[in-house]
Amino acid sequence: MESIDKEISLNAKLNTHFAGRVVRKDLTKKIKEGANVPVYVLEYLLGMYCATDDEDSINEGVERVKKILSDNFVRPDEAEKIKSKIRELGQYTVIDKLTVKLNEKKDFYEAEFSNLGLKGVAISSHYVKEFEKLLAGGIWCILKMNYFYDEEVRDASPFNISNLTPIQMPNLDMEEIFNGRRQFTKEEWIDVLLRSIGMEPTQLENNVKWHLLARMIPLVENNYNLCELGPRGTGKSHIYKEISPNSILVSGGQTTVANLFYNMASKKVGLVGLWDAVAFDEVAGITFKDKDGIQIMKDYMASGSFARGREEKNASASMVFVGNINQSVDVLLKTSHLFDPFPEAMAYDSAFFDRMHYYLPGWEIPKYRPEFFTNEYGFITDYIAEFFREMRKRSFSDSIDKYFNLGNNLNQRDVIAVRKTVSGLVKLLYPNGEYSKDDIEEILRYALVGRRRVKEQLKKIGGMEFYDVHFSYIHKENFEEEFVSVPEQGGGKLIPEGMGKPGHIYLVGHGETGMIGVFKIETEVVPGSGKFERTGLGSNREAKESINTAFNYFKANKKNISGTISVQNFDYLMHIQDLQGIGVTSQLSLAAFIAMCSGALKKPIQSQMVVLGSMSIGGTITKVEELASTLQVCFDAGAKKILLPMASAADIGTVPPELFAKFQISFYQNVEDAVFKALGVE
Template sequence: MELLSEENSIDLDKKLNSYFAGRVVRKDLTKLIKEGANVPVYVLEYLLGMYAATDDEESISEGVERVKKILADNFVRPDEAEKIKSRIREQGQYTIIDKVNVTLNAKIDTYEAEFSNLGLKGVPISANYVKEFDKLLAGGIWCILKMDYFYDEEVKNMNPFSISSLKPIQMPNMDLNEVFEGRKNFTKQEWIDILIRSTGMESTQLEDRVKWHLLLRLVPLVENNFNACELGPRGTGKSHVYKEISPNSILVSGGQSTVANLFYNMSTKKIGLVGMWDVVAFDEVAGIRFKDKDGIQIMKDYMASGSFARGKEEKNASASMIFVGNINQSLDSLIKTSHLFAPFPEEMANDSAFFDRMHYYIPGWEIPKMRPEFFTDKYGFIVDYLAEFFREMRKRSFADSIDKYFKLGNNLNQRDVIAVRKTVSGLVKLIFPHGEYTKEDIEEILAFALEGRRRVKEQLKKIGGMEFYDINFSYIDKESMQEEYVSVPEQGGGKLIPEGLGRPGHVYTVGHGNSGMIGVYKLENQVVSGTGKFEKSGIASHRGAKESLDTAFRYFTANCKSISGSISTKTKDYLMHISDLQGIGLTDALAIAELIGLCSGALEKPVQESMVVLGNMTVGGTISKVEEFANMLQVCVDAGAKKVLIPASSVVDLQTVPPELLIKVQPIFYSDPIDSVFKALGVS
C-alpha cells in the first residue's frame, strides 16, 4: 500500500463530503474541543455532526463556536454540579449533557436515574425511556436531557428534579445501503484510510502493517464473540478505540470483577455486561481478578461458545472480549525466557485452555507510540455513524469468503479454523462491507488472520507443550493447489542457543525444572591452575542440581584418563556457573552435560555448534531414560538447537516425535558417558 500524498488527501476529503454529506466531520475539530472538555469523542462528534458537518470554512467555525457554547452552557462538569442544579431550580427547566445510569427501585416500583457528573440520585425517569434504551440500565449512556424542577412541600420524600425529555447521544437511524453504495466510490486503500481517520489517526503517517493492526482493533466491534488481546508498550492507544470510538463498547479497568457484574446476577436475574454491550474490553490485564472462584472457568466457557450456565439455565450473549495490557520488559527477553501471555495474572498465565480461546493476538509492540503527527486533521466519519455501521454489520457474516479461493492447511484444528474465519469475516466487513472483493484481497486478509492466530498458538506451545505442536499454519490455493505458509515475524531471531561454535567448557542442556516445566540451561566451565577443587555458582540452594553436578565431577575425576591422558584433576581447579535461561527453576538432570562441559574445558575443545545435551547418569555411569522425549525435543528446536545428543535408550521414543519436528534437528546417540563426551566434542 502506498502512502497518500497531500493532494490525494484533499481529493479524498472532497469525495467523502460528496458521498457521505452530513455523516463526516473534520477530526481536528474534535481534537480541538476534546482537549478542553472531558467528554467522549462520540458525544462531541454528535454535536459537531449537527452543527459543523460541512467543508465550508465559515459554517465550520460558526458550528464549532455553537458546539463550544452548548458544551460551556450545558455540559455538566463535576466541579460545577451545584451551579447547574441551582440553574435548573432558578429557571424551572434547563438542558444538560451528562451520563445517565438507571436502576429499578422495586420498593416504590419506579425507575430512578443517577447522573454521573451532576451527582443527583433517585431522579424518577419514565419507563418508556428505559424500554427504548436498555443500555441506561447497564453502565449508563450519555444523553442530552431537559431537566425540570418542582418542589411540592406537601409531598414527602419527593425528588424535586425530574426529566421532561431525554435523547441519547447516538445516531437516530442507520441506513446500511447508504454505506454500501458510498463504499463503491472508493478504492480499497482509500476506504482503509477513511476508517483509520475516523478513529482519529492520520493514515499517511503510518506504515502498512500498522494500518492493519489498527483495523484489527476494530474487528471486535463488527464481529460477534470475537476474542482478542493486544499487549505492548504504554502509550500506543490500545484502549482508545474501546473507550472513545463506540458507545457500544465498555472498558473495564483492571481490578476485581464479579461473575454477577460480567455475566449474570442470580439475585436480580439480570444479565451482565456481556449481554448489554457489543465489546467488553479489559484494560491492564495484569490486574484482572475474580472474586468468584469459578470466574475464569465461566469466562472460558463463554469465550468458547458465546454462552454460559448460571443456575438452572444457559444464557447466550454476543459481546466480544478484548484484553489489553502492557509489556514492561523487552520483547526479545520475553520471547527467550517466557511467553507473550506472561503479563496476564498468574491464575490465567499458565492456563493454556484460557488462551486457546483467543482468536487473535495483535502485536502491540509494532504500533508506534502516539505523537502529535499521528493524529489527523482530515475528514472521517462521525464516530457515532461509524459505531452504528459497525453494529449493523454484526448481523452479517463473511466467514465463508475464503472458501471460493482457498482452503486451510492441515495444521489448523477446529479452534484455529474458527479463529481464522472470524478474523477474515471481521476484516471483510470493515474493508468490503458491500461484498465486492477479489481473490488477492481475500489472500491478504487471510494471511493476517493466520498470523494472529499462529501468534496465539506459538505461546500455547510454550505453555502446554506437544498438545499444541501444530503451528505451521498455511493456506492452499484451490486453483494452483500451491500451499503458502504464514510465519510470525517475532519468532525469527533471538534464539537462546546462538549459531556457531561456543567457547570451550560451555554446554547447553534441556531438562525438567523444579516447576515441572521443561527449560533450557547453560553450563559454563572454566579451568584454572589449582589443587583439584570444584566450585559451583548459580545453583543457590537447589539440592538436586548440586548432587547432579557433584556426580559429574566424581565421574570425571575417576574416568578422565579414559578420555585423554592430558587431563589433570590435581593441578587444576574447575569453576562452573549455571544459568536458568527461562527462569523456571533448575533441573537436577545435569550430570552428562556437566561431564561434557568439564572435558570440553580441560581439553580446550568446544562442543559441536548449536548442540543440546539430553540425559542424566548415576555416579556409576548408568544412563537414565529421558522423560517426555517429544516435548524435550520440541524445546530444543524452539531454543535454536541444530543437533541434539541423546541417550541410546531413547531411540524407541523417536516414533513419538512428529516428522515435521524431527527433520529440523540432527539426533546423535550415545551409549555411555564417555561416548557422550567424544560425540559432543566431535572426536571419533
C-alpha cells in the same frame, strides 16, 4: 506535494459520499482538552454544526459547540445550579446521560439522569419505543426540561421532559456505508477507519495500521477474545474507553462474578450482557472475589455462555485484556512466556490462554506522539460505533473457504480463532462483502500469525500438548501450502538451508537455565603445533569439562576415524555459540568430537542436521533427556535431519507421530558411527 493532494482528495471524497457523517478531527482535539465529555458526544455536536469543509462555517460551528457545552452540558458539581435554572426559567435545555426503567407498580416509564442526579422523572413511552437503548445502558441526550410543581401529586417529580434528541445515532442506513465503501480503495478505507478513531495513518507503518484495526475487531465480532500486552503509552485501552459508546473499560483490580456475569440476588445479567466489548485494563491486577470467577470466565470465553444457579445464560460481549510488559520481549521470551504479566492465578493456566483468539503484539506499536493524531476528516465517532454494532449481526467467517484450506496443525480452537479474526477484519475492510483472493490471503496471514503467537506461548506453558504450532494455509487451486511465522521467534530458521563449513555443527540440549535450546560449534583447523583453544563458554565449568573430554578422546581415537588426521601439526580453535541465550549446555562432548573430525578432514556435516546425545570420557553414549520436547525445538529451528543415539530408540513412543515424521532420522551405535553418519560417509 503529492501526499497533500492525496489528503485533499480523501477529505473531499469523504465529504462527498458521507456528507454530514464526517468531522475534522483536530476540532475534536481542541474542544476535548477543555471539556470532560465523551468523544462521541462532542463529535455529534460537531457533526451538527461543523460537517462542512468551509473554514468560516467551521469556525462559527466550533464557537457554537463550545457555547452549547458551557451552557447546557451538566457537570455533576453544578447539578443544583442547573436544577435551579430549570425551575426559575420554566424551561431549559440540558445535555446528560439518560437511563429509563419501567415502573410496573405505577405503569409508567421513569428516567434517571446521570450527572443531574434526578430520579423518577416521567418520560413519554413514544421515546422509549423509538430509542430502545434508553432501557439498555442509557443514552446521551439533548433534553428540553420543564418544571411544574403540583401540590396534589406529592410523590411525582416536578421535572418533566418536553423534548428529547438522542446524541448517539438512533438508527443507521447500512446501504449508505456499503455504497460509500465502493468509492474508496482498500488503502484509502483503512486510512478513513484510522482517522475516525483519531489516528494519522501517514505517520504509521503498515503493520501498525493493521494492529490498530485489530483493536477494533472486538467491536464488530461477537464473543471475540483479544489480548494485547506491550509498553506503556501506546493507547491500548483508548478505543474502548473514549471511542465507542458500546464498550466498557474495567480498570484493573477486583471484580465479581455478579458484576461481570450475573447477579443472583437481583436476577440481572452483568456487564457481558449490556456491552459489546468488556476491556480489562492492567491485566496484572485482575482478581475475582469469587473462587469460581476464572472458571466461569473460561467457560464464557469458550462458548459465549455461562451457568449461574439453574440457568444457562448467553451473552455476546467480546473480552479484551490489555496490560504492560515491563521488560523487553527478547528477555521475556528467553526467561518466561508472553502471558507472564497476567496474575498468578492465570499465568500458568494454559486452558485460559487457549481461549484467546488473537495476541496483538503491543511492542510493535510506537509510543503515541502528537504527530500520530490526525487533523484530517474521519467519520463521526458515533456513526462508526453504530456501523460496528450493526456489523455484529453479520458473519464472514466462511470467507476463507472459497480460496483456501487451513493446514493440519490447526486444531478446532485454532480454526475458530482464525475464522473469527478473518470475519472481523472483513467486516471492517470489506463490509459490503466485495473482496478478492489476495484481500482474503492478506487477512488470513495476519489472523494466523496472532493465533500462532498464542500457541507458541501455550507450548512454553503446557509443553508437548501444544507442539503443533506450524500454522499454514493451502491454496485450493494448486494445493500449494504456505506457512506463517511469528516475527519475535525469528522465523524459526536458526539452522539455515545448504551445506555449512567443515567443522561447523548444530546441537540441541538443555542450557544452564534448564530450558532446551540450539547451540552451534564452529571449529577452525589451522597449521600449528597441536594447541587447542575454546571460546564462548564463559565460566561454565561443566561445559569446559565436556569440551576437554571431546579433545582428549579425539587425540586418543583419531586413528579410528582416519589415518590422515594429525593433531601435532595443527591448532584447533573452537567457538561455542548459545543461539537462544539460555546459557551454554554441558552436553557438548559428542558434537565437539564430530566437529573436530569434520574440520580435520575438511568434510562438512550434512545440511540442516542436528546432533543429539553426548558421550562420557570413555566414549559411552548417553541418551537424550526429554526427547519429544528436544525434537520440537529441532523442528522449530529448521532442522531436517537428526542424528540420534540408539539408546533413545526406546523413547520414540513419547514423540507425537506427526512430529517424528518431519525428520530424516539416523541412529548411531557408538562415537565412530556418529562421525561417519554426520559426514554422510556410510
